[in-house]
Amino acid sequence: MAHTPKNQSEKAILTARRAWCYLVLVLISFLCLFFFYVLIINSTRTHFEIQKGFSLMPGKSIITNFRNVLTDANIPVMSGIRNSLLVSACSAALSVYFSALTAYGIYAYNFKFKKAAFALILLIMTMPTQVSALGFLQLISKMGLKNSFIPLIVPSIAAPTVFFFMKQYLDASLPMEIVEAARIDGAGEFYTFNKIVLPIMKPALAVQAIFSFVASWNNYFIPALVLDTADKKTLPILIAQLRSADFLKFDMGKVYMMVAIAILPVIVVYLLLSKFIVRGVALGGVKG
Numbered sequence: 001m002a003h004t005p006k007n008q009s010e011k012a013i014l015t016a017r018r019a020w021c022y023l024v025l026v027l028i029s030f031l032c033l034f035f036f037y038v039l040i041i042n043s044t045r046t047h048f049e050i051q052k053g054f055s056l057m058p059g060k061s062i063i064t065n066f067r068n069v070l071t072d073a074n075i076p077v078m079s080g081i082r083n084s085l086l087v088s089a090c091s092a093a094l095s096v097y098f099s100a101l102t103a104y105g106i107y108a109y110n111f112k113f114k115k116a117a118f119a120l121i122l123l124i125m126t127m128p129t130q131v132s133a134l135g136f137l138q139l140i141s142k143m144g145l146k147n148s149f150i151p152l153i154v155p156s157i158a159a160p161t162v163f164f165f166m167k168q169y170l171d172a173s174l175p176m177e178i179v180e181a182a183r184i185d186g187a188g189e190f191y192t193f194n195k196i197v198l199p200i201m202k203p204a205l206a207v208q209a210i211f212s213f214v215a216s217w218n219n220y221f222i223p224a225l226v227l228d229t230a231d232k233k234t235l236p237i238l239i240a241q242l243r244s245a246d247f248l249k250f251d252m253g254k255v256y257m258m259v260a261i262a263i264l265p266v267i268v269v270y271l272l273l274s275k276f277i278v279r280g281v282a283l284g285g286v287k288g
Helices: 005-042 047-052 062-071 077-108 114-125 129-142 150-157 160-173 176-184 189-200 202-218 221-226 235-243 252-284
Strands: none
Touching (some): 005 252, 047 252, 062 077, 062 252, 077 114, 077 150, 077 160, 077 189, 077 202, 077 235, 077 252, 114 160, 129 150, 129 221, 150 202, 150 221, 160 202, 176 189, 189 202, 202 235, 202 252, 221 235
């Protein structure tokens, strides 16, 4: 079948649009990776080399910067990494599991005020953390939980944003017939959720685990209010302390190295769970 001028014109327009999309994606990828490249390069350079300006070539001070970070008595990096890993991992696990459980309850059960409960959760999602920070700080002080990881971990059980994503995912991927069949076979509700529903939700769990882990890992505001002693401080607090050092002790190479160390666990978590991201985001954004 011969190609008509109209078909050739449409094909040329489609090719041009596709090329434009690829160009935009390449540009966005470059902008995202460029700053990461700057971070890695500067972590290998000395403070004076960084002050001279940007260089595309790495320096020779990576070992020195790394040793300076680890041996700084005022900045216990290993303790900060351990604390951040503990808080982030526990927060992500609690947030993902209980948000999925809540979303399943809203999805699978019909009860009075169901729509009101869903609307209330979404309303809470719009409230910024700073609004409730003062009351939260007063509450944990009266409970004797100041300078403890508990106020950083336990509240992650209530995560409205994660709940909303899980609810959307269930709407798109979980037929009620599966749940009803399990009930007919005599399965209990928690057994159904843990053994049947959770495996179906694995992509959504992986996506939200990454997001929750990263959000907790990068969280500075609440930990800075709650934690006082150096041995309890998380990595973002230590990075802020290092950046606020006096002029004579300020070392940009050291700061860049510490930031580079801080992002490594995030990259590892992403690589471990990345295969679930595309499917999880796609289904989580579709309402069935």
